[in-house]
Amino acid sequence: MNFAQGEFVMLGAMLQFYFLTLHIPIVLSFLLSSLIVGVIGYFIHAVFIRGTRNPQELALIVLTIGIAMILRGTSMLLFGKNAHAVKQFLPFDSITVFGLTFSSQYIVVFAGAIIFATLLFIYFNKTNSGKVMMASSNNPLACRLFGIDVEQVQAISFFISGMLGAIGGSIIAPISFAKYNMGLIMGLKGFSASVVGGFGNNVGAIAGGLIIGVSESLAAGYISSSYKDIVAFLIMILVLFVKPSGIFGAKDIERV
Amino acid sequence: MEKKYILKIKNITKSFGGLKALDNISFNVNKKQIKALVGPNGAGKTTLFNIITRLYQPDRGSIEYDQKNLLSYMPHQLIRLGIARTFQNIQLIDALTVKENIALGLHAKIKSNPLSVVFGLNRKEEKEVFEKTERVAHFLKIESFLNKHPEQVPFGIKRLVEIGRALISQPKLLLLDEPAAGLNENETERLLNTLFRIWERGISILLIEHDMEFVANCSHSIVVMDSGKKIAEGLPSDVMNDYNVIKAYMGE
Ligand SMILES: Nc1ncnc2c1ncn2[C@@H]1O[C@H](COP(=O)(O)OP(=O)(O)O)[C@@H](O)[C@H]1O
Ligand SMILES: [Mg+2]
Numbered sequence: 001m002n003f004a005q006g007e008f009v010m011l012g013a014m015l016q017f018y019f020l021t022l023h024i025p026i027v028l029s030f031l032l033s034s035l036i037v038g039v040i041g042y043f044i045h046a047v048f049i050r051g052t053r054n055p056q057e058l059a060l061i062v063l064t065i066g067i068a069m070i071l072r073g074t075s076m077l078l079f080g081k082n083a084h085a086v087k088q089f090l091p092f093d094s095i096t097v098f099g100l101t102f103s104s105q106y107i108v109v110f111a112g113a114i115i116f117a118t119l120l121f122i123y124f125n126k127t128n129s130g131k132v133m134m135a136s137s138n139n140p141l142a143c144r145l146f147g148i149d150v151e152q153v154q155a156i157s158f159f160i161s162g163m164l165g166a167i168g169g170s171i172i173a174p175i176s177f178a179k180y181n182m183g184l185i186m187g188l189k190g191f192s193a194s195v196v197g198g199f200g201n202n203v204g205a206i207a208g209g210l211i212i213g214v215s216e217s218l219a220a221g222y223i224s225s226s227y228k229d230i231v232a233f234l235i236m237i238l239v240l241f242v243k244p245s246g247i248f249g250a251k252d253i254e255r256v
Numbered sequence: 257m258e259k260k261y262i263l264k265i266k267n268i269t270k271s272f273g274g275l276k277a278l279d280n281i282s283f284n285v286n287k288k289q290i291k292a293l294v295g296p297n298g299a300g301k302t303t304l305f306n307i308i309t310r311l312y313q314p315d316r317g318s319i320e321y322d323q324k325n326l327l328s329y330m331p332h333q334l335i336r337l338g339i340a341r342t343f344q345n346i347q348l349i350d351a352l353t354v355k356e357n358i359a360l361g362l363h364a365k366i367k368s369n370p371l372s373v374v375f376g377l378n379r380k381e382e383k384e385v386f387e388k389t390e391r392v393a394h395f396l397k398i399e400s401f402l403n404k405h406p407e408q409v410p411f412g413i414k415r416l417v418e419i420g421r422a423l424i425s426q427p428k429l430l431l432l433d434e435p436a437a438g439l440n441e442n443e444t445e446r447l448l449n450t451l452f453r454i455w456e457r458g459i460s461i462l463l464i465e466h467d468m469e470f471v472a473n474c475s476h477s478i479v480v481m482d483s484g485k486k487i488a489e490g491l492p493s494d495v496m497n498d499y500n501v502i503k504a505y506m507g508e
Contacts, residue, residue: 134351134352135349135352135360138350138352139347139349139350141343141347142343142347142348142349142360143349143360144311145309145335146340146360146363146364146425147332147333147334147365149332
C-alpha cells in the first residue's frame with residue numbers, strides 16, 4: 001500500500017513540464033521524467049521503508065502519507081503554486097472522429113493506457129521476475145524462506161511504480177496541467193479504483209478505474225462538473241458496504 | 257572429525273513481552289534422522305521453527321547448522337544452506353499455480369540474467385525447472401493437480417504441495433510443522449509413507465506433531481516440550497513410557 005503513488009504522477013507531470021521548458025525533445029523528456037521518478041521511488045524505499053523490518057500495514061500507510069507530503073512540499077518549493085501548462089505530445093491540437101472533436105492528447109492517453117496495461121499484464125503473468133514480484137506481495141513470508149530477497153523485490157516494485165506513475169503523469173499533464181498538489185486527488189482516486197475493483201487484483205483495478213472514470217464523466221454531464229470528484233468516493237463507499245473485498249476481490253488474506 | 261549432528265540447538269530462550277515462549281531449549285538433530293518435537297498447543301514448537309528459519313531472533317542461545325553459525329544468516333539465505341520448511345498454517349501462493357508454487361523452491365538455485373528470464377530466452381533452464389517439478393510431483397503423486405491453483409485442491413494435497421516446494425530445493429534439513437494436522441486416516445497413512453521415502457533419500461527431518469501415536473510410529477528420537485521447556489528427550493519407546501507414566505499420574 002503506497003499512498004505516495006499520486007505524488008509520483010505529480011512528479012512525472014512536473015518534470016515533463018520542466019524538461020520541456022529546457023527545450024528537451026518531448027520523447028526524451030518523457031523518458032527522462034519516468035526514469036527519474038522511478039529512481040526516486042527506489043530511493044524512497046531504500047531510505048524510508050527498507051529500514052522498517054516487517055512493518056505493520058498501518059505504519060506503511062502513515063509512512064507513505066508522510067512521504068507524499070514531503071514530495072508535495074518539495075515540488076511546491078521548486079516549481080511554485082501555479083498550474084503549469086504542458087505541451088501536447090502530438091504535433092496537432094485536436095482531431096475529429098465521427099463528428100466528435102477532441103484534443104489530440106486523448107489519443108496518447110488512450111494508447112498509453114492500453115500499451116502500459118498490456119505490458120504490465122505480460123510482466124506479471126508471463127515473466128519470471130513479474131511472477132516473483134506478485135508472489136512476494138501475495139505471501140512475503142513463504143517467498144522469503146524460499147530464497148527470494150523480498151526487500152529487494154519491493155525496491156524494484158517501487159522503481160516500477162514510480163516509473164509508471166510518472167508515465168501517467170507526463171501523459172496526462174497536457175490535459176490536466178502540472179500542479180504541485182495534483183497528486184493528492186490522483187492518489188485518492190487511484191486508491192478508490194483499486195478498492196472498487198478488489199485490492200491486489202490487476203484486472204479489477206483497471207475495471208475499477210473505468211467504472212469510476214465513466215461515472216465521473218456521466219456525473220459531470222448530467223449533474224454538474226463540480227460534483228465530479230465526489231463520484232469516485234461515493235462509489236468506493238457503496239462498494240465497501242456491499243462487497244468489502246471489491247467487485248473482483250477474493251476473500252481476505254489470513255494471517256500466519 | 258565429522259560431526260554426528262546437522263543441527264545443534266543450544267540454550268535457546270525467547271520471550272514475547274512477559275511470556276517465555278522458549279526457555280533454555282537445547283537438543284541436536286542428527287544426520288539422516290527423523291526427530292520429532294511434540295507438546296501441547298502453545299508449547300513453543302512453532303516459535304522454535306521460526307527462530308531456526310530466522311524469522312525471529314532469540315534472546316539468548318546459539319544454533320549450529322552444518323558447522324555454521326545459523327544465527328548469522330537471513331531468512332532468504334536458508335534455502336541455499338539446505339534448510340527448507342513447511343508451515344502449520346499452509347503458506348502457498350494463491351496467485352500462482354501448484355506447479356509454480358513447487359517451482360518456487362528452485363528460485364534460489366536459478367541464477368540467470370534477468371533479461372533472458374524476461375524474454376523467456378533461457379529454454380534450457382526452463383526445461384530443467386519443468387522436469388524437476390514433474391519429478392517432485394510424481395514422487396508425491398500429485399501430478400494431476402499441477403495446473404490448478406491452491407484454493408482448488410483438497411487440504412491434504414495442499415500439505416503435499418508445501419512439502420514438494422521444500423523438496424525440490426534438495427534440502428539437507430527439512431522442517432515440517434504439524435504436517436499431519438487436519439488430515440484424515442488415509443491421508444495420514446500416505447504422509448507417513450512419504451516421510452519415510454524422503455528420509456530414505458538421506459534428508460534429515462525435524463517434525464512438529466502433537467499426536468504421540470503418529471510420532472511414535474515415524475521418528476527415531478523425540479523431544480517433548482511444554483510451556484517453553486524441554487521436559488523429555490529420547491527414543492520413542494522410552495519417551496512413550498514416561499509419557500504414559502505422566503498421563504497415569506495426572507489421572508487422564
Ligand atoms: N509473534 C508472537 N508474538 C507474541 N506471542 C507469540 C508470537 N508467536 C508465538 N507467541 C506465543 O508463544 C507461545 C508459543 O507459541 P507457538 O510456538 O506457536 O506454540 P506451538 O507451536 O507449540 O503451539 C504461545 O503462547 C504464543 O501465543
Ligand atoms: Mg505450532
